[in-house]
Amino acid sequence: MPEEQKKTEIRRYYQTLYSAWGEQHWWPGETQFEVIVGAYLTQNTAWTNVERAIENLRAAKALSVEGIRSLTLARLEKLIRPSGYFRQKAKRLKTFVAHLDKKYAGSLERMFSQPTNELREELLALNGVGPETADSILLYAGNQPVFVVDAYTRRVLDRHGIISAKTDYEEIRCLFESALAPLADEQRVTNSRTRPERDRCSSAHPPSAMSTAQRTALVQIYNEMHGLIVGVGKHYCGKSQPKCDGCPLQPFLPKR
Numbered sequence: 001m002p003e004e005q006k007k008t009e010i011r012r013y014y015q016t017l018y019s020a021w022g023e024q025h026w027w028p029g030e031t032q033f034e035v036i037v038g039a040y041l042t043q044n045t046a047w048t049n050v051e052r053a054i055e056n057l058r059a060a061k062a063l064s065v066e067g068i069r070s071l072t073l074a075r076l077e078k079l080i081r082p083s084g085y086f087r088q089k090a091k092r093l094k095t096f097v098a099h100l101d102k103k104y105a106g107s108l109e110r111m112f113s114q115p116t117n118e119l120r121e122e123l124l125a126l127n128g129v130g131p132e133t134a135d136s137i138l139l140y141a142g143n144q145p146v147f148v149v150d151a152y153t154r155r156v157l158d159r160h161g162i163i164s165a166k167t168d169y170e171e172i173r174c175l176f177e178s179a180l181a182p183l184a185d186e187q188r189v190t191n192s193r194t195r196p197e198r199d200r201c202s203s204a205h206p207p208s209a210m211s212t213a214q215r216t217a218l219v220q221i222y223n224e225m226h227g228l229i230v231g232v233g234k235h236y237c238g239k240s241q242p243k244c245d246g247c248p249l250q251p252f253l254p255k256r
């Protein structure tokens with residue numbers, strides 16, 4: 001499929017899904033740091049397990065830079081155990097906080113004031129941070145204009161003939177970012193609180209401090225598109241058997 005046609009398709013997917021389901025309120029969380037913790041903990045596990053681990057940290061008053069810094073590794077492992085791979089994830093969270101302390105004196109504000117591309121490279125150099133985690137931190141904690149590609153994104157695009165199984169992460173990220181950018185020029189939406197509520201699909205989260213934070217129209221569109229694709233993946237586009245009947249993207253499915 002020619003590149004411009006791919007971009008047009010992606011814009012239509014956004015418009016169709018947003019019209020059907022409205023705001024998804026990703027990422028649930030009260031603070032930037034909670035989003036970062038969630039981005040680490042969600043690796044290789046279901047979100048419900050992440051929620052249990054986050055609640056443990058909250059109850060222990062450790063859901064902050066200071067909180068993670070002062071916990072022993074053993075205690076941190078115990079608190080985040082419900083998220084799976086807890087030893088690995090505890091080390092990674094400690095590594096993140098150590099980096100934040102060393103380079104930014106523990107300040108997320110200072111960290112997020114770096115140019116997006118530089119900060120992205122820096123995050124990718126940390127232990128256990130791949131592109132999806134780095135981009136989740138940049139987009140959902142930092143409100144920076146980076147699209148997050150996940151397994152659902154790959155699956156939907158592959159089944160619709162827009163990418164192949166071999167297409168790499170960066171190519172898909174650039175495709176989405178360039179496809180969606182013109183929509184931001186049209187909308188000029190700067191704050192999700194100003195927009196009307198619509199029916200949400202059941203994978204949408206309730207509004208939270210982070211999901212309703214001030215952000216640019218472009219960041220808002222990248223934010224929503226990722227959440228909408230998660231909804232498609234969870235409810236229709238399963239790993240083994242897609243349920244195309246009833247899926248809002250069915251009209252775009254290539255004819256066989």
Ligand code: SF4
Binds near residue numbers: 236237242243
């Ligand atoms: S469920 Fe079917 S129509 Fe929906 S995104 Fe997947 S392949 Fe496309």
